[in-house]
Amino acid sequence: MAGICNGRVVIVTGAGRGLGRAHALAFAAEGAQVVVNDLGVGLDGAGGSAGPAATVADEIRALGGEAVANGDDIATAEGARGLVATALDAFGHLDTLVNNAGFLRDRMLVNLDEDDWDAVIRVHLKGHFLPLKYAAAHWRAETKAGRAADARIVNTSSGAGLLGSVGQGNYSAAKAGIIGLTLVAAAELARYGVRVNAIAPAARTRMTEQAFAATMAAPVDGTFDAMAPENVSPLVVWLGCAASSAVTGRVFEAEAGRITVMEGWRPGPTADRGIRWTAAEAGETALKLLAAAEPPRGAYGAE
Template sequence: MTGLCTGRVVAVTGAGRGLGRAHALAFAAEGARVVVNDLGVSLDGTGTTAGPAQRAVDEISALGGEAVAHTGDIATTEGASSLIRTALEAYGRLDTLVNNAGFLRDRMLVNLDEDDWDAVLRVHLKGHFLPLKYAAAYWRAETKAGRGPEARVINTSSGAGLLGSVGQGNYSAAKAGIAALTLVAAAELGRYGVQVNAIAPAARTRMTEQTLADAMAVPVGGTFDAMAPENVSPLVVWLGSAAPSGVTGRVFEVEAGRITVMESWRAGPTADKGARWTPAEAGQTVLKLLAEAESPQPVYGS
């Protein structure tokens, strides 16, 4: 390894398993000291256990790295603020925040309970906002004290948030919100030396193993496991290092050996009458504009 993150302190949420664990180990391998957050819930967000976070810490320690466990609920004020405190108390600083925690409660819209909507929005969207809020407050204070940080935030959106996914209205809405939050945070926090980006990963985890095709979940040519979560982590580590100066406000799709810069919601064909449309005029104009516009990519599962 190159020591890309030597001296940096990184907090990763949902780091006991799957993508988060892969990120935590990859940061540690590049010299970072890691705060491993995981509430230890089941796939649908129920139950808690300290086991996953501690096992990831033990793995890092066995490989010669430094890590500490945090088992608080980052979708609460106390859990999110204590995540930042844990980094400061253990290592005296925080350089990078990776927001990754989440779970699924998939239903078609007509069968989606309000509780399932609220729970998924809470852990994904609020669980990004609160750690980001408290990390940003720390970095703002550092800047005001004359210790300008080279801080980084990597949020976890999804293709479902960019394109939609049948049966995942709650999850898609939360992940779309995360993409928008990333843009706002990048614009607001740049003055404090904070770069904020997001990834839309595709990998084999507890959350995806039931939906990934079997053909995608096996090694390609018998050597490269295209759906291994470790394939996503190198980009996350680079984004979380001091190296990518000026890279902020971006969303990257990353899967297997492919990285794509996403360019959603750019203005397309437009028409301006300079006055109020009638309903008929508006409809005719929209049909003309749609004929000139690119066709949208299909919603997953449609």
């Protein structure tokens, strides 16, 4: 198994099912040695099993690739350190980290419990930060030791993080936070040879196949399966390989056969009076500026 990631060591979190599994298999098909991380929890984060990660690692080895399973909780410092150590112990180095793990606890805001808020923020946002932190610390040490890194981090945001999604305040906030983390990491880690980007994928997973059943359903007539998670993985693999060295701090939407570069906050219409506004003047001016601005896209699920 040789390809554009030949010789690279890649960690994929949440790789036991769905998008993570598709990414792990795609990296292996392009020659990467893969650490398959997954806790094997339920859709809401409950329970746990070593089975999903082991199954994917077995799949990769059966296809002629190299992989090891890892069951560390990446939302803890100990687990994140252990994940990086697994890659180094098994394969001797680390080149790419794909942060993908997550689950849902959807509620409207007035019904959203604090525990459900904390759990989703923890797995998505803290579960991105800690693996990133310890992988980056490794690459910084390598650079200081004279071994220049050519490293990649691919984070997983969502359309919910870009636009918001009704009934997913916790998830939307976490995914928006991941975009901010990506931008900071890209700026801070460039000096160590690390490129950091994010994707906002749309695909059929446990988190989407029930919430968006009609959109996510696989075709029965043999036509192109637009929502197959495997459609997202080619971009992730490219962002994780050496060829993407000129790309950092960017966010891409990936869905079916479509790739879109997302353009973030930019200054729009503006007015500068040169002195302080009164409240009434500020409001009148704001309305004029809004009338000249591009209208925002609505949140997913908004009427």
